Amino acid sequence: MLRTHTCGALRKSDVGSPVTLCGWVDSKRDHGGAVFIDLRDRYGLTQVVIGPPEANESLIKQAGHVPNESVILIRGVVADRLEGKTNAKLETGEIEVRSEHFEILSASETPPFTPGQSDLPGEDLRLKYRFLDLRRKEMQQALIRRSEIIKCMRDYFAEHDFIDVETPILGRSTPEGARDYLVPSRVHPSNFYALPQSPQLYKQILMVAGFDRYVQVAKCFRDEDLRADRQPEFTQLDLEMSFVDSEDIIGLIDGLVAKTAKQVLGKDISLPLPRMTYEEAMRRFGSDAPDLRFGLEIVDVTSVAAKTDFRVFRGTADAGNFVRGINVKDAALKFSRRQIDELTAFVQQDFGAKGLAWFRVEDDGTLWSPIAKNFEPEHLAEIKELMGGEPGDLLMFLADTWEVTCKGLSGLRKRLAVELKLYEEGELNCSWVTEFPMFEKDEEAGRYVAMHHPFTAPLEEDLPLLKESPEKCRAQAYDLVINGSEAGGGTIRIHDSKVQSQVFELLGMDEETARDRFGFLLDALRFGAPPHGGIALGVDRWVMLFAGLENIREVIAFPKTQKAADMMTGAPGEVDADQLNELHLRTVSAKT
């Protein structure tokens, strides 16, 4: 090693020791007669003094001109800082290194930004110069935490007898689910591999093969539009077990959540984690990944709405739709008409709601609203009663289809919780949502599509519903939810080829198509398939949530932009005509 210590290592007990340090020039303070350099590496910051008597004049002069972010090596002796000159902000703040030798290992040009600067540069710049951005303490901490979390997961599953098996990246496209990233084949003209959306089919095959407990940290790819918590290329902690039911998987992951929270954050989480069904989640929170850090529960007032003379409410109820609302406690005076108009526009534009009805609970307990005159006093009283309204509360309602009230009110909950700071920073609320429907209607295609994936087993008791009314059939599926974010999801799989064929049929896939696409799985299921199931955890999201961050890019070393581009490398980029020819591809003009 060129160095004897890191920049975070030296303490008062080292005073007098000769040391050699390497690192980046974080900042320097040039006093002419002496120069102070803060030397940085990932372990910390150490103050180096280049001055007399150890250093001669030319060395001091040279030190004064070292550009920031240069990599330097210094040799010197650890010295106690003079009284009153210590720096409490630094771990190494009680000492400094008096340098007698100093050399520039690699000078830096003036960087577009420095890791220590207080104003964070724009994200495009951070992504373009990611190597500079990754020098920032926050980024280093996030990636270190990521490493810790993954290690924690690997240890946990190793302790539980899981076997790590790698599955292919070049696979076969399956039309279900997200859009695939495709890779053209050179040796098979007009044929394409697809990058895996998840190792789903392979891990099921591994169960049939008898591996019993499989785990993998798997890269997954989905070519869909991005969000703050979504990247086109992401990491799953993927696992599968044989001879298990939902309880086994949920219990296993409960243990992992508690262990990770303890090990990484020092937090105790009491087990078992709370659970609710999908039906309950939609009814009370309008979301299949409800944020349970705060209240704002949804209340259904359709029964009262049906009795009122207010046309919007009555008409909605008469049409078989719903009037549901939330009680924003103590918020009547916090929102101006203008702000409520803003919220109205929000639910209209983002969720297709027709409007937002609202009432203030007055000091005398009556409800006030521009629309209040359309209601009989006793109906207002009933609404207040149902909503648990107290003076000072603000009641907000959507009158619409079940779906729109769910989405709109869920959106309102999240937004209001942020604006009103309804939860503690650093809180980690983990829970399960279970009993998802097997299918949902695809309005465009006019058919059923699998809510999770087509290999999900129905609840035992719902098996008969598969024929009678598939939309009511519930699945043996479970999602792990952390702070309103889907942190993982899994299912018990179908291990009976007859049931599997039945599901394919329901999904509108004829036998031939099913054979063509999933023949290997159907075959496998006919040659002794153990009952099995598993789960995949979103590693990037875990890290983001455990680190209290709000953007997935902050926990990925080299993330992509919203348009799925890499600003540092320039990917995706054009390729040579030769390459295209070899792949039997021809590009079509981008603009039509």
Add this chain to the structure above:
RNA sequence: GGCGCGGUAGCUCAAUUGGUUAGAGCCCCGGACUGUCGAUCCGGAGGUUGCGGGUUCGAGUCCCGUCCGCGUCGCCA
């Protein structure tokens, strides 16, 4: 694809109703200074206001188009 926010010096931002030569802090360059740790002081350099068009006597500011970044809806088995 829709909606919204943003793009001005290397960086972070400012610039009144459209009005003179587009400013500040940091960074950078030169100089002074041995105790700083956001060093200080003096001096200096630095701009196609993302790009293209239009309106106007005059555009950073208004209009149209376009590119890029971010958020969000659709989408994400």
